[in-house]
Structures are given as C-alpha cells and as structure tokens.
Amino acid sequence: MRALVMEKGEDGLAKARVGEVSEDLLPVGDVTVRVEFSTLNYKDGLCLSANGGGLVRNYPHVPGIDFAGVVEASTDARYAPGDRVVLTGWRVGEVHWGGYAEKARVKADWLVPLPDGISARQAMAVGTAGFTSMLAVMALEDHGLTPEKGEVLVTGAAGGVGSVAVAILARLGYQVAAVTGRPETADYLTSLGASRIVAREELAETVKRPLETETWAGCVDAVGGAMLARVLGQMKYGASVAAVGLAGGAALPATVVPFLLRGVNLLGIDSVMRPYEDRVRAWGRIASDLPMDKLEAMIRPAGLSDLPELGAAILKGGVQGRVVVDVTR
Structure with missing residues (x-):
C-alpha cells in the first residue's frame, strides 16, 4: 500500500x-x-x-x-x-x-x-476541525443559545475549526462576527456567512477591567490565551464560550468576575475521546446543518x-x- x-x-x-x-x-x-x-x-x-x-x-x-x-x-x-x-x-x-x-x-x-449524503471527500473537508465545530455549536445550543439572543463571535475564524463554525452558525440563522488577523481572508469569511469581520487587534490586548460592555450572545473560541480572557469579559449575561483551541496560548490571564457577576459559562470541547453516541449525533447534525456548497x-x-x-x-x-x-x- x-x-x-x-x-x-x-x-x-x-x-x-x-x-x-x-x-x-x-x-x-x-x-x-x-x-x-x-x-x-x-x-x-x-x-x-x-x-x-x-x-x-x-x-x-x-x-x-x-x-x-x-x-x-x-x-x-x-x-x-x-x-x-x-x-x-x-x-x-x-x-x-x-x-x-x-x-x-x-x-x-x-x-x-x-451519514447518507456525505461523501468521503466531504467528510474529510469536515474532519476533526468541523466535527469539533459542530460539538461547540451543539454545546452552545444546549446552554440556551438561540439566534434571537444576538451576535455570536468566532475567533480564529479563517482556520479549519473557525471556518466550519462560521458556516454552520450562519446556516442556522445566527449573526456571526468573525475574528481574523489576516485581512485578506475577509472576503472568504463573508462568503461563508460572516455578517461582519473583527480585526484580531481589537481583542488581542489584555485590559485591566474584568467586565466590558455586554456584546456577544455566544462564542466559539479557537485562540485561548489573552483573547479568550478578553472575550469572557464581553459576554452577555448567562452566555457561553465554547473553547476549542489554544492557538494564542494555553495560559488564561482572566478573573472569575465574568462567571460570578454575569453567569458566563466556559465550555470545554474535547473531540478526541468523545463517546460514540455524541459522535453519531454530531455527524447527523453535520449532514443536515452544514451547507455543502x-x-x-x-x-x-x-x-x-x-x-x-x-x-x-x-x-x-x-x-x-x-x-x-x-x-x-
């Protein structure tokens, strides 16, 4: 072979x-x-x-x-x-x-x-990255996220996980704000369904205030580090962040204030050891909710x-x- x-x-x-x-x-x-x-x-x-x-x-x-x-x-x-x-x-x-x-x-x-309707080629266009994205979206939904609650942020949006997350969320009717440090990817992200582009620099800086204006109804975060800490302080009351990656670092320079005063949830997403039943459910959702075009x-x-x-x-x-x-x- x-x-x-x-x-x-x-x-x-x-x-x-x-x-x-x-x-x-x-x-x-x-x-x-x-x-x-x-x-x-x-x-x-x-x-x-x-x-x-x-x-x-x-x-x-x-x-x-x-x-x-x-x-x-x-x-x-x-x-x-x-x-x-x-x-x-x-x-x-x-x-x-x-x-x-x-x-x-x-x-x-x-x-x-x-699942029927997904070719082997399409399945690998999804892969671990897309599978993880769907698990993240499912976790946010399980914690109460719906389109009418407001904008959903996707960090590292031009990467594999972020790209699929943007496409899935847009297909489900969410307004998606896509974060990228590469301005040349803006058209690509818009084509996937992003309603606006957020420059990475806007979120990369750590601020001293533990809470900022309530902005995001949900977030799929592939970056971690200082950006995740910043985003936690911008989440709406009771909103959730699904953490899927650490491209920006494993350390989290944050405080517990967003969890205590706004009831923010930080949801860890693991795709490696996920139980079989969750895998079947996620692939079924991919078949129905990920726009193949x-x-x-x-x-x-x-x-x-x-x-x-x-x-x-x-x-x-x-x-x-x-x-x-x-x-x-």
Whole structure:
C-alpha cells in the first residue's frame, strides 16, 4: 500500500517518506478500512515535524488523525465490507497508525458510520476541525443559545475549526462576527456567512477591567490565551464560550468576575475521546446543518507528497480552510 511514513534518521530526527509499505505492518485492530481521503489538522502538522511534536511515540509511523473510506474487512459484527465509515480522534495518527495511507486498521469502537449524503471527500473537508465545530455549536445550543439572543463571535475564524463554525452558525440563522488577523481572508469569511469581520487587534490586548460592555450572545473560541480572557469579559449575561483551541496560548490571564457577576459559562470541547453516541449525533447534525456548497469553498486539495510542506505551514497559521488529502496521490 502507498503511505506517508515518518522514519527516524541517524541524527534522531524524523523525516517523511512517501512510498510503498507492506500491509503486514498495519497494527492490530478489528476493522481494515480502504482509506479514500484524509485531511490536515494542527496535530498532523506536529506529527509531521522532526520531533513528532511530542505526540508520536514510536517510529516508523503513519500520521493522519482523520480518515474516511470503505470497510475492506471486519471481525466486528457492527461493520461489514462495503460500509462507509469515518474516523476522527482516539489518538489515531499520534500513537496509532493513521490515515496517511491507502489502508488503516483500527478498533471498531473508533469508527462512525458515514451519514447518507456525505461523501468521503466531504467528510474529510469536515474532519476533526468541523466535527469539533459542530460539538461547540451543539454545546452552545444546549446552554440556551438561540439566534434571537444576538451576535455570536468566532475567533480564529479563517482556520479549519473557525471556518466550519462560521458556516454552520450562519446556516442556522445566527449573526456571526468573525475574528481574523489576516485581512485578506475577509472576503472568504463573508462568503461563508460572516455578517461582519473583527480585526484580531481589537481583542488581542489584555485590559485591566474584568467586565466590558455586554456584546456577544455566544462564542466559539479557537485562540485561548489573552483573547479568550478578553472575550469572557464581553459576554452577555448567562452566555457561553465554547473553547476549542489554544492557538494564542494555553495560559488564561482572566478573573472569575465574568462567571460570578454575569453567569458566563466556559465550555470545554474535547473531540478526541468523545463517546460514540455524541459522535453519531454530531455527524447527523453535520449532514443536515452544514451547507455543502460552503464546505466546497473551504477545500484545498492535496496529495501525500504535499503534506510535509503543508504541515509546516499549518503550524505557522498559514493554511486557510480545509486541506483534503487524496491518499492515492
């Protein structure tokens, strides 16, 4: 099978090689999947780096934390040859061989049946980023967010998670304010449904006041750090922030005042170990609530040989939208 394999050189650093690999090297698992498409996430960029980003434990290693394809063989009664499936998370592509190959073998518990109406290519345009976006929107809704309550802020809006969040929220009737530090992405974000663009500089500065004017009815935050702290002080009474990333840093220089005086909720969104039932619900919502024409506008096609360069770019914030990887290229 053809694959991208990370191998350690004599200098102790990992390098990518695209070529043929024996299927006998596939790990133990219940289901063998003929992979059609994979994608590129921030974690993939780390796994493609010379030190594996601290995520890869053993070499040789096949990265790719997401994949979609067709079941080729299964020892689990839930899946049969020909079934269409998708996988995100479960540390596949990190500690377990992932989707940057023409075949993958995984535990049946890690797979989700691909909903009707979503192709493998579209599923990977969604990927972990879009799946996480939908989980964030669902969490905000579960905590009372509705379109009539006001504007919803999306930080890091031009990235993978942010792009899909903007498209989903706009489709559901929300007024979306999209935060970006790249002015050239404004037209792209508007095309996804953003009603206005907020320059990153407007929110990047930490202020001494723990509370500012109540502005946002909800927020999907992919940045963290000082920006998240600032946004918490701008949320409306009882509003929620769904935290999905830390592109701006893991530290949170905030106070508890927004939680105590405005009843603000900070909702942590994990997509890696999410239970099966939540995954099925989220993919069902993706099938119904993500406009596929908007999804198509996010796609940047790539092959396996493109991934080392793209992996380095995504770590620097240089990738817009969603990279969809044809593993046969």
